[in-house]
Amino acid sequence: MQRISRPAFKYSEVTPKRDWLNRRQIMAGAGGAALSGLAGLPALAKLNPVKSSYSTDAAPNSLEDITTYNNFYEFGTGKQDPSRNAHTLNTSPWTVKIDGMVDKPGNYGFEDIVRGMTIEERIYRLRCVEAWSMVIPWAGFQLSHLLNRVGVASGAKYVAFETLVRPSEMPGQNSRLLDWPYREGLRLDEAMHPLTILATGIYDEEMPNQNGAPLRLVVPWKYGFKSIKSIVRITLTDKQPLATWNMQNPREYGFYSNVNPAVDHPRWSQASERPIGAGLFAKRKKTLMFNGYGDQVAGLYAGMDLGKHY
Amino acid sequence: MATAASMTMASVAAILNPRLRKFPTWPVYLSLLVPAGVYFYWAVTNQLGADPLQVLERQLGKWTLQLLILTLLVTPLRKWTGISLLKFRRAFGLVAFTYVCLHLLTWLVLDKQFFWDEILRDLYKRPYIIIGMTAFVVLVPLAVTSNNFSIRRLGGAAWNKLHRLAYVAIILGAVHYMMVVKAWPLEPILYVIGCVALVMVRFRWGRIVKSVPRHPKSVPDT
Numbered sequence: 001m002q003r004i005s006r007p008a009f010k011y012s013e014v015t016p017k018r019d020w021l022n023r024r025q026i027m028a029g030a031g032g033a034a035l036s037g038l039a040g041l042p043a044l045a046k047l048n049p050v051k052s053s054y055s056t057d058a059a060p061n062s063l064e065d066i067t068t069y070n071n072f073y074e075f076g077t078g079k080q081d082p083s084r085n086a087h088t089l090n091t092s093p094w095t096v097k098i099d100g101m102v103d104k105p106g107n108y109g110f111e112d113i114v115r116g117m118t119i120e121e122r123i124y125r126l127r128c129v130e131a132w133s134m135v136i137p138w139a140g141f142q143l144s145h146l147l148n149r150v151g152v153a154s155g156a157k158y159v160a161f162e163t164l165v166r167p168s169e170m171p172g173q174n175s176r177l178l179d180w181p182y183r184e185g186l187r188l189d190e191a192m193h194p195l196t197i198l199a200t201g202i203y204d205e206e207m208p209n210q211n212g213a214p215l216r217l218v219v220p221w222k223y224g225f226k227s228i229k230s231i232v233r234i235t236l237t238d239k240q241p242l243a244t245w246n247m248q249n250p251r252e253y254g255f256y257s258n259v260n261p262a263v264d265h266p267r268w269s270q271a272s273e274r275p276i277g278a279g280l281f282a283k284r285k286k287t288l289m290f291n292g293y294g295d296q297v298a299g300l301y302a303g304m305d306l307g308k309h310y
Numbered sequence: 311m312a313t314a315a316s317m318t319m320a321s322v323a324a325i326l327n328p329r330l331r332k333f334p335t336w337p338v339y340l341s342l343l344v345p346a347g348v349y350f351y352w353a354v355t356n357q358l359g360a361d362p363l364q365v366l367e368r369q370l371g372k373w374t375l376q377l378l379i380l381t382l383l384v385t386p387l388r389k390w391t392g393i394s395l396l397k398f399r400r401a402f403g404l405v406a407f408t409y410v411c412l413h414l415l416t417w418l419v420l421d422k423q424f425f426w427d428e429i430l431r432d433l434y435k436r437p438y439i440i441i442g443m444t445a446f447v448v449l450v451p452l453a454v455t456s457n458n459f460s461i462r463r464l465g466g467a468a469w470n471k472l473h474r475l476a477y478v479a480i481i482l483g484a485v486h487y488m489m490v491v492k493a494w495p496l497e498p499i500l501y502v503i504g505c506v507a508l509v510m511v512r513f514r515w516g517r518i519v520k521s522v523p524r525h526p527k528s529v530p531d532t
Binding site: 061064065068069073077079080129130132177178245248264267268269271272274276277279280281282283284 | 353354356359360361362363364366420421422423425428431432435436437438489490491492493494495
């Protein structure tokens, strides 16, 4: 069964996104009220991500698996809830507040952030703290490129992130299940690492709402919940930021939350994982230290007791 | 009003009970097992979403809990409405046991895939596994003695006492469910509250029933 629907044309034949956006603005400007329904159609624009040597050669999951099996409690706790409920989220316009210890703080529009960034394809393994895993072809750019552009002030040691709070469009926020806004944080050297990206899409599609549209973090050597979705605020700071799951249960979810088969979750083992998408009889895999990215990132934690700083 | 309502209930029970008594038990066994077959078919043919294993595993566990709740509801239903499903309680209980076996097998074979070192560590380190496994172990003697021979052999009083272990199993089962999930979603909490409430109700009745002389031919009750 073919599960990934591939377009019947080459990427090079597709209108570049910028032209397409412009065309839509022109049409809207021409009083195309009757055409406004078009906005609800799936985006015709493709991201055309550039291949990257940071990608794994493992076969990625289908777009269907990636977009129907999500943890995004803002839209419900069931794995399929986000795909059912996230359509209510309006991501346009989208502004990210960048503040704290930066040279150029401000409210940056999504388009301003993406402008000039080379969108790369980063096929990464994703390991969830719940002991399942996927392989996801993200499209995005290195977080370091954005941080360098806004200028990190000396003395900054951490980067804090926040997800949008908008209960009218994010029904899960009407419950007090987590302490909204969803918050995450990285040490500055983790944030500047070339593997750490801000993703704007999956395959060559713009980021689906249920996966954290329009802009989300991806840190492939950490458990999935560190990769915060639908970011509206990035703060440079000299103090270790709050992180939602760490606040919810510090014994179970540490600030670092690096994938580590030797440090179990207090309630379940992290020694192995179940790959998603290979059906009922999928073979269980041994979990790798730093999710297999140890060669690139182990140095960040040299001399640290990772049993203590889990 | 209350008497009118209870009289209506009594007449419903009067009509229903003779029919229920005549109804054979095998269709009950069969129909309660159908969902497992359907879900297994859906899981194998990849119709349960990206993670068919988790859906199957969790659903088998939830059905176990639901059937155990059903077995414990038989007596309150009779007290409240006069409608007696006593004839089918063994079916509910034995099918519940079948489901818990399938749940356990799914975990062992399809989920953990005989990673024995991990399984053994789970068995002594993970409270939710320990609690779930205890619930299973507690259910074994109940399933083994769910037959007329065992009732005769043990005698009604001893059999009743033994089968009170169902209360222990159902509470452990609900707690096991609550401990599997992250944070505090509503559904498992409702199961825990429901099961605790049910067991409390049954204990109160247990005391009242004991003080009232029983009909000598009555079937073991608990």
